[in-house]
Amino acid sequence: MGRNDLARHALGDNRPMSSTEPRLTALDALHRSLGATMTDFAGWDMPLRYGSERDEHNAVRTKAGLFDLSHMGEITVTGPQAAALLNFALVGNIASVAVGRARYTMICREDGGILDDLIVYRLAETEYMVVANASNAQVVLDALVERSAGFDAEVRDDRDAYALIAVQGPESPGILKSLTDADLDGLKYYAGLPGTVAGVPALIARTGYTGEDGFELFVKPEHAVELWQALTKAGEGVGLVPCGLSCRDTLRLEAGMPLYGHELSTELTPFDAGLGRVVKFEKEGDFVGRQALREALENLNHDVPRVLVGLIAEGRRVPRAGYAVVADGQVIGEVTSGAPSPTLGKPIAMAYVDAAYAAPGTSGVGVDIRGSHEPYEVVALPFYKRQK
Amino acid sequence: MSNPQQLRYSKEHEWLSGAEDGVSTVGITEHAANALGDVVFVQLPEVGDTVTAGETCGELESTKSVSDLYSPVSGEVTEVNEDVVNDPSLVNSAPFEGGWLFKVRVAEEPADLLSADEYTAFSAG
Numbered sequence: 001m002g003r004n005d006l007a008r009h010a011l012g013d014n015r016p017m018s019s020t021e022p023r024l025t026a027l028d029a030l031h032r033s034l035g036a037t038m039t040d041f042a043g044w045d046m047p048l049r050y051g052s053e054r055d056e057h058n059a060v061r062t063k064a065g066l067f068d069l070s071h072m073g074e075i076t077v078t079g080p081q082a083a084a085l086l087n088f089a090l091v092g093n094i095a096s097v098a099v100g101r102a103r104y105t106m107i108c109r110e111d112g113g114i115l116d117d118l119i120v121y122r123l124a125e126t127e128y129m130v131v132a133n134a135s136n137a138q139v140v141l142d143a144l145v146e147r148s149a150g151f152d153a154e155v156r157d158d159r160d161a162y163a164l165i166a167v168q169g170p171e172s173p174g175i176l177k178s179l180t181d182a183d184l185d186g187l188k189y190y191a192g193l194p195g196t197v198a199g200v201p202a203l204i205a206r207t208g209y210t211g212e213d214g215f216e217l218f219v220k221p222e223h224a225v226e227l228w229q230a231l232t233k234a235g236e237g238v239g240l241v242p243c244g245l246s247c248r249d250t251l252r253l254e255a256g257m258p259l260y261g262h263e264l265s266t267e268l269t270p271f272d273a274g275l276g277r278v279v280k281f282e283k284e285g286d287f288v289g290r291q292a293l294r295e296a297l298e299n300l301n302h303d304v305p306r307v308l309v310g311l312i313a314e315g316r317r318v319p320r321a322g323y324a325v326v327a328d329g330q331v332i333g334e335v336t337s338g339a340p341s342p343t344l345g346k347p348i349a350m351a352y353v354d355a356a357y358a359a360p361g362t363s364g365v366g367v368d369i370r371g372s373h374e375p376y377e378v379v380a381l382p383f384y385k386r387q388k
Numbered sequence: 389m390s391n392p393q394q395l396r397y398s399k400e401h402e403w404l405s406g407a408e409d410g411v412s413t414v415g416i417t418e419h420a421a422n423a424l425g426d427v428v429f430v431q432l433p434e435v436g437d438t439v440t441a442g443e444t445c446g447e448l449e450s451t452k453s454v455s456d457l458y459s460p461v462s463g464e465v466t467e468v469n470e471d472v473v474n475d476p477s478l479v480n481s482a483p484f485e486g487g488w489l490f491k492v493r494v495a496e497e498p499a500d501l502l503s504a505d506e507y508t509a510f511s512a513g
Contacts, residue, residue: 037422052480053451054426246425246452316429318449339451340428347428370447370454 025070026163026221027228034242041245042135044071049244057247057342060210063239064169066231067248073137074162074218075130075144079153082126084285089147090118091270091293093283097122102190102207106270106278107140112292113266114273116140117258119207121192129158129203129218133260147288163224167231168214168251170386171238176215178234180204189213198230209248211255211384250339253348256310256382262321262336263308263350269296274308276300306333307358310383311376313347317369319376324368325351332357335367343384350381390508391417392484397507398460400442403484404501407494411466414459415488416448416479419511424450427479432457432468432490439465441498446489448479457489460501467491 022045025031031038031047039048047068049056059065077086086094092105102121106114116136121129132140137159144155167175177184182195182204192205200223208214219227232240249259258264263273270276271293279293311319318340325333333353341348349367357365360380366373395403401420405413421427429449439445439459446457468490472478478487502510 037425048452049425052426250451317431318429318454320454340426340449 023071025068026224027068027070027165030225030228031068031242036242036244039245041071042133044134046071047242047244049246050242053244053246053250054342056241056243057250059239059241060169060212060243060247060251061343062170063241064167064171064175064214064235065210065243065247066228066235066240067166067168067243068224068228069164069166069216070162070221070224071134072164073132073134073140074158074164075132075137075141076156076158076161077128077130077144077148077153078126078156079151080126081152082128085144085148085151085153085155086120086128086130087283087285088151088287089144090120091279091287091289092120093280094120094122094128095283099124100191100193101188102192102205104190104278106264106275107143108269108289108293109266110289110292112269112289112296114260114264114268114270115143115266116260117264117275121203121205123192123194123203136260161220162218163221164216164218165224165227165231166208166214166216167235167240168208168210168243169212169240171235171240172212172214175231175235175238175240176204179230184215198227198234200227200230202227209255209257210251211257211382212251212386249337250342253337253339253350254341254343254382254384256350256384258308258350259337269293271296271300272305304355306352307355308336308381309333309351309353309358309360310379310381311335311338311349311351311365311367312344312379312383313349313367314375314377316347317372317374318347319349319351319367319369319374323349325353325357325365325376326368326373327357327362327365331368332365338367341383348383349376353378391419391504391511393504395484395504396460396501397504397510398442398458398498398501399510400458400460401511402458402460404460404497411491411493412461412463413488413491414461415483416457417507417511418483421480421483421487424448424453424455424479426451427476430472430476430479430489432473433459433465435465435468437465439463439492441496448476459492461492461494461497463492463495465490466493 036047083095203218319338338349444456
């Protein structure tokens with residue numbers, strides 16, 4: 001073990017450390033009392049894991065897990081032209097989202113490059129909440145403010161207005177039901193409604209990033225500890241455990257969900273990432289990136305770029321982001337995310353590979369793991385899909 | 389966490405047992421295992437390999453990272469722990485016991501290995 005290795009790798013994230021003091025969530029003292037290993041994530045000091053990340057992962061798949069996601073960036077958009085602004089600023093048809101529903105979407109540059117992937121909740125006819133990745137929240141806020149010129153709409157930085165607690169896993173509906181009168185059975189996937197949980201006002205959303213059923217609860221920071229403790233108590237008998245960002249990453253990877261900075265970047269369009277379905281050319285009016293994205297779509301027909309695929313290891317060595325994918329003695333792609341999969345019991349990865357090697361079952365594909373070519377099976381994403 | 393008194397420690401977070409018939413056992417400390425998280429893959433030197441103090445002789449992979457394994461002493465590897473190769477979680481569950489990594493016939497020992505108390509202070513700092 002090298003000291004530098006420990007210092008570098010144990011942090012669990014490859015983003016540069018911020019030069020300023022890390023930001024702390026409202027649950028910081030609670031995490032420390034639970035013995036969490038903390039990590040810098042996009043300038044926030046966040047729980048990486050509390051105990052074994054594999055146990056935390058398995059708890060979410062089979063029982064339930066509790067996450068502090070307060071680093072996520074909330075931006076509120078209000079006003080008579082809130083819908084029109086978001087239709088212009090984002091690639092999705094946000095005006096068509098019903099009140100009480102949510103939409104997965106993206107914000108792109110004029111050249112079609114992805115600035116961030118987002119979940120947008122329509123809270124009222126003229127009020128939306130945009131949730132951005134922590135690492136991109138400022139970029140998204142700046143872009144929305146800039147793009148709001150000429151619209152009768154207000155863009156408000158609400159990053160400090162919310163703590164975000166997620167309860168994920170098959171036991172999560174039962175746990176939440178014991179703490180709220182809200183109609184959870186009527187709350188569909190990608191829906192959100194205001195309610196009261198454990199006496200605390202909350203926006204209750206049926207969303208997540210784990211591949212399981214689950215909820216995300218947006219509350220005022222001063223209510224976060226109270227809500228966390230109530231959820232912990234309600235989940236005591238059914239195996240709820242606190243979960244860190246490490247298992248969140250392996251859960252989303254198994255579920256084939258992209259992570260900005262890995263599968264998504266400004267160098268890629270939504271079409272490059274295999275997520276062209278989020279781009280709605282049919283919506284009314286212009287939107288930022290329309291022309292470039294139209295060209296990207298047309299180019300797909302004759303110039304197939306690299307394709308995002310799943311890889312499953314035949315051996316036990318773990319592929320990491322940036323490792324080369326090889327076949328026939330040539331580099332044919334690059335790993336974007338990789339980890340040991342607790343559910344499959346094998347290392348898995350997402351990778352962009354040349355289209356000729358992207359078909360599931362393509363033989364002779366390997367990953368260059370520090371000089372050694374390890375055999376990998378090409379599979380369709382996701383690796384894991386829950387039984388409904 | 390407590391570091392066994394009878395072991396000596398490197399600043400790279402390996403431990404070394406006292407020699408029995410000139411052969412010492414090597415592992416990583418509980419502090420290192422905790423910092424790594426769940427270990428999922430262990431690559432060890434082979435029996436007969438010569439290892440050199442302070443140089444890499446294998447690697448440890450956990451969920452989030454891969455780290456080089458450094459030998460705390462120089463000598464010839466006499467045995468490797470096949471149990472830990474088959475079940476790397478032993479490194480986490482019993483770093484000072486069942487999670488040992490390899491045995492080495494010590495040819496030369498660096499002068500700067502730490503006592504348990506020195507290592508405890510070092511790893512807390």
